[in-house]
Amino acid sequence: MNPPKERADAARNRQAILEAARRLFAEEGAEAATMDRIAAAAGVAKGTLFHRFGSRAGLLYELIADGATGLMEAVRSGPPPLGPGAPAADRLLAYFDAMTCLIADDIELNVAYQALPPHPHREEFHAFWATHISSLLHELRPDLDAEVVGGLLLAPLGGELVPYLVRAGHKDRLREAVRQLVESVIRQSA
Structure with missing residues (x-):
């Protein structure tokens, strides 16, 4: 229905x-x-x-969900390299660039949201990102524990350094550093 x-x-x-x-x-x-x-x-x-x-928490969730849902749709069916049809390395880099921008562009909203108790549907987004990242990493680097490495790559985006850099006017520096981090993992030989 x-x-x-x-x-x-x-x-x-x-x-x-x-x-x-x-x-x-x-x-x-x-x-x-x-x-x-x-x-x-x-x-x-x-x-x-x-x-x-x-509640305020419900409003924050709705704001976060709006951006997250858009990114999920782009990953599922958008144009490459974020969407299907591009090599795994290009997709992984495009995803991390898009996620970094999603967080950095609304940093105050993200900081406020992270301070709240987890929303019941929060895990759906996290599970989607984890599956997407680990599947691409597994394709690129079958020698890695893709689930853990993927989680480690994503974790810094929820940390204290991100708001610090964004508030200091270093969004581009943040994006480049995240790109370098991801590239360092996908460029290593097996």
């Missing part, structure tokens, strides 16, 4: 809320992005936020 279609006004409110929240997080940080401020910036009542998202 398909879920009921969202009303046009509800869809507009949802989009306005997500855009306002993303903007507030980016411009003013996690502390300033309160539900009151988000509601005012979106032009909706605070109750609309709670009705729609349940």
Whole structure:
């Protein structure tokens, strides 16, 4: 059974809320992005936020899920090299570049999200990334423990260095360093 279609006004409110929240997080940080401020910036009542998202945590999850779902779709069926049809090394590099940008471009949102207790559906995203990374690594480097090495490659993107670099204006440096890290693993001879 398909879920009921969202009303046009509800869809507009949802989009306005997500855009306002993303903007507030980016411009003013996690502390300033309160539900009151988000509601005012979106032009909706605070109750609309709670009705729609349940809590600040629910809103944060929705914002994170929006970007993560887009990246998942690009990996599944987008154009190469991120999507199917490119060599495994190119796909792995494209994935890490896209994931690094996804996190860095919304760093305050990601920092706030990581501080929350895990959302019930959070593991679905992590499992998808882990499977994608490990399958590409296994193809490239069958000599490695692809699951563990893949997890080790991904783990730094959730660490303290990423917000530090992004806030200091070093997004490009971060992207290049992540690329170098991934290349160091895939370029090693078996």
